[in-house]
Amino acid sequence: GHYISVDTSYEGEKAVLSSPELYSEEWSCIRLIYQIATTSEASPDPAKLNLYLRRQGESFDRLLWSAKEPSDSWLIASLDLTNSTKKYKIVLEGEMGQDKAASIAVFEIKITPGYCIECDFEENHLCGFVNRWNPNVNWFVGGGNIRNSQSILPKDHTLNSELGHYMYVDSVYVKHFQEVAQLISPKTTAPMSGCLSFYYQLKQESSIVFTVYLRDTSGFYEEIWKTDSALSADWALAEVDFDAPYPMEVIFEVAFNSAKGGYVALDDISFSPVYCSNQTGMRTSFNPAQAGCNFEEDLCNFYQDHKDGPGWSRVKVKRNVYRAGDHTTGFGYYLLANTKFTSQPGYIGRLYGPTLPGNLQFCLRFYYALYGFFKMSGTLAVYIFEENHVVQEKIWSVLDSPKGVWTQAEISFKKPMPCKVVFVSWCKSFWDCGLVALDDVSLSLGSCQAADVLPPNPGECTFEKDECVFTQKKRGRGSWHRRRGPTPTSYTGPKGDHTTGVGYYMYIEASDMVYGQRAYLVSRSLRGTSGKQCLTFFYHMYGAGTGLLSVYLKKEGDDEEIPLWRRTGEQSISWLRGLIEYESDRNYQIIFEAIRGVSMRSDTAIDDILFQAGPCLEVEEIQFSSGYPDSLNEIEY
Numbered sequence: 175g176h177y178i179s180v181d182t183s184y185e186g187e188k189a190v191l192s193s194p195e196l197y198s199e200e201w202s203c204i205r206l207i208y209q210i211a212t213t214s215e216a217s218p219d220p221a222k223l224n225l226y227l228r229r230q231g232e233s234f235d236r237l238l239w240s241a242k243e244p245s246d247s248w249l250i251a252s253l254d255l256t257n258s259t260k261k262y263k264i265v266l267e268g269e270m271g272q273d274k275a276a277s278i279a280v281f282e283i284k285i286t287p288g289y290c291i292e293c294d295f296e297e298n299h300l301c302g303f304v305n306r307w308n309p310n311v312n313w314f315v316g317g318g319n320i321r322n323s324q325s326i327l328p329k330d331h332t333l334n335s336e337l338g339h340y341m342y343v344d345s346v347y348v349k350h351f352q353e354v355a356q357l358i359s360p361k362t363t364a365p366m367s368g369c370l371s372f373y374y375q376l377k378q379e380s381s382i383v384f385t386v387y388l389r390d391t392s393g394f395y396e397e398i399w400k401t402d403s404a405l406s407a408d409w410a411l412a413e414v415d416f417d418a419p420y421p422m423e424v425i426f427e428v429a430f431n432s433a434k435g436g437y438v439a440l441d442d443i444s445f446s447p448v449y450c451s452n453q454t455g456m457r458t459s460f461n462p463a464q465a466g467c468n469f470e471e472d473l474c475n476f477y478q479d480h481k482d483g484p485g486w487s488r489v490k491v492k493r494n495v496y497r498a499g500d501h502t503t504g505f506g507y508y509l510l511a512n513t514k515f516t517s518q519p520g521y522i523g524r525l526y527g528p529t530l531p532g533n534l535q536f537c538l539r540f541y542y543a544l545y546g547f548f549k550m551s552g553t554l555a556v557y558i559f560e561e562n563h564v565v566q567e568k569i570w571s572v573l574d575s576p577k578g579v580w581t582q583a584e585i586s587f588k589k590p591m592p593c594k595v596v597f598v599s600w601c602k603s604f605w606d607c608g609l610v611a612l613d614d615v616s617l618s619l620g621s622c623q624a625a626d627v628l629p630p631n632p633g634e635c636t637f638e639k640d641e642c643v644f645t646q647k648k649r650g651r652g653s654w655h656r657r658r659g660p661t662p663t664s665y666t667g668p669k670g671d672h673t674t675g676v677g678y679y680m681y682i683e684a685s686d687m688v689y690g691q692r693a694y695l696v697s698r699s700l701r702g703t704s705g706k707q708c709l710t711f712f713y714h715m716y717g718a719g720t721g722l723l724s725v726y727l728k729k730e731g732d733d734e735e736i737p738l739w740r741r742t743g744e745q746s747i748s749w750l751r752g753l754i755e756y757e758s759d760r761n762y763q764i765i766f767e768a769i770r771g772v773s774m775r776s777d778t779a780i781d782d783i784l785f786q787a788g789p790c791l792e793v794e795e796i797q798f799s800s801g802y803p804d805s806l807n808e809i810e811y
Contacts, residue, residue, distance in 0.1 A: 179279035180268035189268040189278075192228075196285065197261050201447075203290040204238075204253045204264065205302065206283050212244045212276040220244070221276035225253065226265040232787050233700045233707065234632030235265060238363070248281055252290035252302040252360035289366065289445045291359045291424055294332040295339045302360035303341075311355040311430060316342040316439065331373045331409045331441040338441075343428045345382070345435030352429055357440070359424040361391075365619075369450035370416040370424065372443040373409040376401060378436035383429040386414065388422045390535060391624045394588075395425075409441065413450040420535065420620030460531050465595075466616035468502040469509055475528035476615075485523020485599065486511045486612070493746040495716060501541040501580040501613040501672075504712070504750035508613035511554075511599035525612070527595040529561065535588045537622040538595060540615040541580045541675070542572070546608030550574050554610050557596045558589060566596065580613065580749075581675030586621040633785035636673040637680055642783075644680075644766075647694035652687055654680045654695045654768070666717025667777030672749040681779035684719070687770040695766040699730065700785070702760040708790035709738075709754040709764065711783040715745040719773030723766070723780075725754060730761040743771070749781065753794040 180189040210221055222242045226235035239253050264285070268278040293301035295315060305313040317330045317339040330338030343355040376384060386399040399414040416424075428438045467474035469488055478485060486509045491499045500508035511523040530536065542554055555571035575581045595617075601607040635642035637656055646653050658678045661667030663685055671679040682693045713723055722742050726735035738754045764785075768778045 175281070177279045177281040179277055180270060182270055182274075182277065185270070189270075191266040191268075191280075193264040193283075195261050195263055198255065198285070198287065199257055199259065200287045201257050201289060202255045202285055202287050203292075204251075204255055204283065204285050205290075205299065206239075206251045206253070206266075207248050207281040207299065208241070208251065209248050209279050209281070210241065210244050210276065211246065211279075212273055214273055214275045217271060217273040217276075219272035221271050221273050221278055222269040223278050223280075224267040224269070225251075226267065227255070228263040228265050229258070230261045231703045231705060232632075233703055233785060236632050237630075244276070250299050250302045250360075252363075254290050254362060254364040254366070255285070256364050291362065291370070292444045293359075294442050295330075295341055296332060300341075304358050306356040306358060308353065308355060310347045310349050311343060311345065311353045311428070313341050313343045313355055313357040313426075313440075316340050340439050340441035341426075342437055342439040344437040345430040345433055348430045348433040348435060352431065354427055354429045357426040358389075359426075359443075361421045361423050362418045363421060365419045366445070366447065367417040367419070367449075368415075368445060368447040369413055370398075370443070370445050371411060371413045371450070372426075373411055373441045374401075375407070375409055375439040376436070377407070381431050382435050382438060384438050385427045385429075386412075387425040387427060388416075388418065389425055390420065390422050390620075392535070392621055394535070396533070415449050415451065416445070420624060460534075462536070462617045462619055465528050465530060466614075468614050469500070469507045470502060473509075477526050479524055479526065486525050486597075491748075493748070493750070495744060495747050497747065498543065498578055498580070499746065499748040499750075501543075501749075502751070504746060504748040508611050511610040511612070522601075523599045523610075525597040526559070527597075527615075529592050529594055530589075530617075532589055532591040532593065534619060535586065535621050537584060537586050537618045537620060537624075538615070539582060539584045539618075539622070540597075541582055541613045542575070543578055543580050543611040544572065544575060544608055545578050545611070553600060553608065554612075555598045555600070556583075556585060557598060558587060559594045559596050560589060561592050561594070576670055576675065579670040579675045580611075580672070581670070582673070584622045586623065631784075635783045637671070637678040637781060638673060641680070641695075643697045643700070644695045644783075645698070647696050647765075652691045652693045652770075653682075654693050654766075655683055656680055661777045661779075663717075663774055663777060666720070666775040668714040668716070668749065668779050672712040672714075672781040679714075679779050679781035681714075681777055682768045682770060684717070684770050684776040684778075685774040689770060689772055690721075691770050693768045693770075695780075697764045699761045699763055702730075702758050702762055703787065704757075704759050705787070706755055706757050706789040708786045708788065709756065709784070710786070710790075711752050711766075712749045712781045713741065713745075713752055714749050714779040714781075715741060715743070716747045717744060717771075717773075717775035717777055719771040719776040720744045720778060721771030721776050722769040723778050724769075725752070726765040726767065727756055727758060728763045728765060729758055730763075735765060753790050753792060755790045755793075 220242045225239045227238050228235045329335055330340040332338045384401040388396045388398055464475055467476055488507050489510045490507045491497055493505050500506045544550055551573050552571050555568055557566040557568050559566050569587055570585045599610040656678050660669045671677040720743055725739040727738050728735045738756055770776050
């Protein structure tokens with residue numbers, strides 16, 4: 175047969191293969207049979223194969239899958255494509271990297287309706303199911319009317335004939351007590367819940383245990399089904415409720431006790447998005463967004479215990495140059511504990527989150543800032559409060575953090591019982607009672623580490639690894655620099671970035687530039703689309719001599735740059751959010767231009783740029799403005 179491979183004579187370029195325009199209203203599964211081969215040892219910049227989804231009306235491709243592990247045989251990747259009303263294209267991209275000896279080849283790409291975990295075992299790729307090899311007992315393919323095959327069963331379930339195929343495991347070679355054979359499904363790549371069903375036959379002389387497990391990316395097993403009947407001479411249907419809010423594998427495991435154990439056969443695994451018993455499970459009806467809050471409107475689903483007194487207050491700081499505002503926009507609301515009304519020694523403020531279902535892996539992220547503490551450790555802690563017994567377990571506490579900088583914390587946890595997250599601020603002694611600020615609490619399913627493995631959101635740039643889609647127009651003195659921590663000049667520039675407080679941002683170093691000098695950060699050419707787009711970013715303009723920050727839209731084929739947004743002069747000591755709504759049906763570029771102001775106290779910075787399809791959900795009042803309002807350091811309660 176034929177395969178397609180990347181031409182290696184073009185150095186440093188990417189090979190791109192694009193599908194015709196596709197459309198699937200049902201859920202479908204992409205199966206890709208591929209191989210990355212190399213003769214060299216591990217390369218610092220290895221060859222990579224990426225698969226993107228290019229949706230109609232979006233300026234950015236979504237990375238669905240990426241592989242760089244070399245192999246000496248063909249491998250199969252299975253990717254779930256959720257149903258969508260938009261037309262799309264599948265784009266394959268081969269990157270050769272620095273590895274001269276590598277080759278990337280694709281043998282087959284197939285998009286079939288249905289879910290990737292479904293299989294009738296009639297095709298030789300077995301839908302990406304794999305047997306975990308064991309010296310004595312393994313899952314084999316049976317049927318197909320091959321004379322020498324150990325075709326124990328007369329007929330499969332799919333075709334109900336000798337020609338059909340199924341999977342089976344036999345005890346004939348069992349050597350030890352409790353030998354285990356495992357058949358592992360491809361990993362789910364999109365959240366799904368419903369009913370998993372399969373047909374099985376079980377013939378036993380001594381006890382066989384046939385179990386179905388779910389295994390998440392951290393290796394945690396959860397049993398979801400087990401045989402109850404002693405034997406089934408004919409194909410029996412098994413149905414089990416199935417929840418995979420984050421990537422999971424389904425494992426079919428058979429344990430034998432002796433060589434005369436008998437056999438188990440399996441066929442026709444299928445999935446339906448409706449629960450078997452017609453009842454909705456608690457796990458899927460739970461929406462993690464309900465357990466987060468940016469405190470702009472109210473406390474969302476968080477609450478305080480009144481016997482503690484009002485520990486946390488919702489406050490807002492007007493834009494000023496002394497005191498930082500909230501993390502969400504720079505001029506919105508956040509929570510503040512230990513305010514001057516409440517600080518007595520030994521005082522504790524507790525903030526309770528909503529009830530979370532048990533037996534799910536969660537990732538909790540939030541931002542905190544501390545002011546005026548002499549010793550920081552332990553001033554803010556997070557506890558898990560299990561509902562059934564009154565045990566509170568501490569899962570996180572502040573060790574040390576830069577003063578007055580919004581710092582991100584992330585914590586993974588999983589509890590067997592329903593539980594609540596509780597934020598506790600503690601003021602130990604009268605002499606050491608600073609302020610604790612909290613903002614932008616969010617909860618997602620799956621562990622925080624698993625979230626880092628996922629491909630980054632297209633059209634989002636946090637500058638943590640590189641400059642993403644942006645490049646400098648000209649290097650040299652008037653340029654943007656990527657930096658972490660505070661800028662070198664005092665009384666100007668941010669103390670930390672907006673993404674995590676300890677990450678990277680882009681800024682202009684005013685002491686290297688002259689008054690009126692410009693620095694340009696230009697995006698690569700972005701795909702034009704019909705309809706509105708929303709650009710969100712954070713900017714930092716603090717320093718008495720601050721100049722201008724402008725954002726322009728440049729359409730392909732035009733010389734002129736259309737101004738979209740501008741700020742002049744010092745704005746705030748906080749990171750502020752900028753929102754821009756624009757449209758362009760032609761390919762276009764976005765340009766960030768900073769102009770140095772009158773003195774070296776004019777370090778201007780930007781961070782967390784996000785492009786989104788569709789109109790902005792909120793509107794910014796002013797697109798073009800100068801300096802900040804002259805109201806000073808007031809806190810509004």
